[in-house]
Amino acid sequence: MSSIGVWNSISPLLGGVGIASMVVSFLVSIFYNTILSWVLWYFFHSFQEPLPWSQCPLNANRTGYDLECEKSTPVNYFWYRETLNITPDINISGSVQWWLVICLASAWLVVYICFIKGIESMGKAVYVTATFPYLVLTIFLIRALTLPGATDGLVYLFTPDWNILKNPQVWLDAATQIFFSLSVAFGGLIAFSSYNPEKNNCERDAVIVGVINSATSLYASISIFSILGFKATNVFNSCREENILELTNHFEMPDQNMTLENYDDRFDYLNATFPERVASLSLRDCDLQTFLDQSASGTGLAFIVFTEAVIEMPGSQVWAILFFVMLFSLGLSSMFGNIEGVLTPIKDLKLLPKWMPHEVATAIICLISFLTALIFTLGSGNYWVEVFNGYVGSVPLLIIAFFEITAVIYIHGMKK
Template sequence: MGTQRHAGDRPKWDNKAQYMLTCVGFCVGLGNVWRFPYLCQSHGGGAFMIPFLILLVFEGIPLLHLEFAIGQRLRKGSVGVWRTINPYMLGVGIASMCVSFLVSLYYNTIIAWVMWYFFNSFQEPLPWSQCPINANRTGLVSECERSSPVDYFWYRETLNTSAAIDETGGLQWWMILCLISAWGVLYVCCIRGIETTGKAVYVTSTLPYVVLTIFLIRGLTLKGSVDGIKFLFTPDLNELANPSTWLDAGAQVFYSFSLAFGGLISFSSYNSVHNNCEQDAVIISIINAFTSIYAATVIYSIIGFRATERFDDCLSGNFTLSQGVEGTGLAFIVFTEAITKMPLSPLWSVLFFIMLFCLGLSSMFGNIEGVLVPLQDLKVFPKSWPKEVISGVTCLVCCLVGLIFVQGSGNYWLALFDSFAGSIPLLVIAFSEMIGVVYVYGIDRFNEDMIFMIGHKPNIFWQATWRVISPLIMLAIFIFYFSTIVTKEIFYIAWDPESENFPTLEKKPYPSWIYVIIFLLAGIPSLSVPGTAVFRAIREYCCKKHPSAPVQEIDSVSYKVHIQDEELKSQKVTEI
């Protein structure tokens, strides 16, 4: 059966499993596999789990529940929801759309990198397992000899990295093909919204767990794997007194739930209005936390094997565990090197990059949903355009803009986007969401909505976190994060074969003009929240002849929601 349609021709999930898998796929992404293990190792191993789990309970779950609830109650995307709650909060939805767009640009580039490695995995030996012969065939390529085969394949043969961010290095044709393929696959999967993504998640959201389990079983049979796991979980309780540990834990909880992107609001809007969104939030939170810890265990079982292969003793190789394990360095350098030392290495490489592809693609479903639905709500496209055309135009524009990441300096641009597009704006959006529901819409009205949807009033835990605890945590994270960014020097890590310290990666300060880009990435989405409210206030002041227009808009929308609820009630009775 295709996706059902109810209440104002709004699509509906075929079944509950489809919805849950889609949300899990969106929340559980590449960050669970490569950022969480790095943070655990950086902040006292098992000690990092303590602030992570505490903040997961008091920051992540409440905001996840809130997004599920408002989307399900109002049955709209992020822009429609906030315009309904209060027209002055339209900027919250616009900010979410901007962040989803910016993140989609570089996130799908990572999928393109994954595809490149996947295509190159069908070789024996793997191309990153040994240095290539130089052009004169008199020896090995000097750059590779001075570094390592995995570093050379990543920085030169994959990225063809330039020495600085202001040296474009030209477009790399092989990565252009991979980028086009990545956007093409995404378009096919989201061509008709949840009607097509809902089918794809049966594979993309479940296969990573199968592959992780296979890697764990294999990893535990390798020498040094247990040492790697011990290294990960050995706690350094002194780290609990370090403010940066709590800051990173709060940020990781925030990012790993994919909060404030707008995708979760859209996904929940396709549910029955009487779905138990409270239960869904708790279940998905548990799955997310379990996945982070499980993935870290798998990753460090393999890294322990890698360290043992290099040093005979994992303890003497601590610096190997400490270097290059963050972000792309973990996936494309550390893990790929470990795979080359395993028997049947092409097989393990294929499995690993299939897993990363599924993780990335399922997250992109939510990111692109956070762009497409608001664009439709804002009537950017003519109403006569079918979903296929809207999805195609959006993917095409994103693909063209994404070409900036497949030039020689693309890796530096991707790191810049990752650092600023998905940091401060998300904190501003999430804080605005909490304040908007609790203090603008009104917690009492929201409680009545919850009673209508799930049959009971949210308990004292939800009341306390929504009203006080979660907003204070987000405000504290924002203040500490912003003060850290403002006070410290901003630099990027460059691969420069001409450097005296090569092959050590070189820290370089950003050129002055980059700060304009940083403002565009972080400032515009953040400022669109108050900016839209100010613009609306000015417009209303200039149009005093129609003072009742905003009220009529709210009443009209509320009436539509009421009508939809009544339709859903009658449909539910009919189904019974």
């Protein structure tokens, strides 16, 4: 039974809660699988040597590097120009990017294959998609903790910033993340749980899943922030090396007179002795905390910050392949819940004829989703993903969950 059937059985007036869950699951599936298509695109390019986002492409005359890329960075250029080919704003649609259409079709084909036999085939796929990310995270954790700057990243992770914590948007993002990772209010969880035996201990399962979910978030964050600390340290050192070169040339100091190790002491001495001359130089302001604050979130974290950090790691191809396989596994397991939250309600509502096989029904849903998601393969596609992510996957889930809790407590009754 789906979310619609469950809420109808509590009260016929609550069927709309189930329909709302189905609509949200459908809309989230559309943009979520688009992110998986981006992951596939990066995964296919991770086998190149060197990685395509590690250096700028040559210009049309092949006399130098692409000017747009040189003004930005190779990582930004590969993401915004070669992957998204993004337009200046959402009002300019741009053309359909054929490479993204192929990746999107591939992502939906994988989802369909996993759903061919319904819960039976998907249950087997979950064994891989749920356990493989833990293996990759453990490998990343061991590697990340040995990188220079990992400690700075961990200190940054566990040091609370009270100004950020006062921002209500942060708590909305946190609530949305928990709803996403626990599949609360999507309807897919209700559909899955309807296959449980009647004597199943649901309370125990709820506690176990909640604890494992939070523990996994913490476990993943240690790996991620260790690598972000490593990246920030590299940028910090590069910044100081530029200043060292500027100061060494200006004051005609011998090489190795000023190094990263004695930079602060030597800079303080020069600044105290020749303040006007130092002030006249175009030195960069190198602050490790600032570089740590520049760590992105969401798609920026996966496709810009993390890919940039991977370049600096020895054997970057291996780490890139592992990272994107892990992302695809995580996204695929999320898609299972979302699609189940659409398929089962459609059967409950009897929108499709009884004679239609499950495989055909699933194919129709996946095809409709794929065709709708073509809007995300336009030049303005990334803007539309942000719109869907900001408005579909946050407040609607909170509203649905509020009505679900109210219905269980006051209509169904807590004691029942």
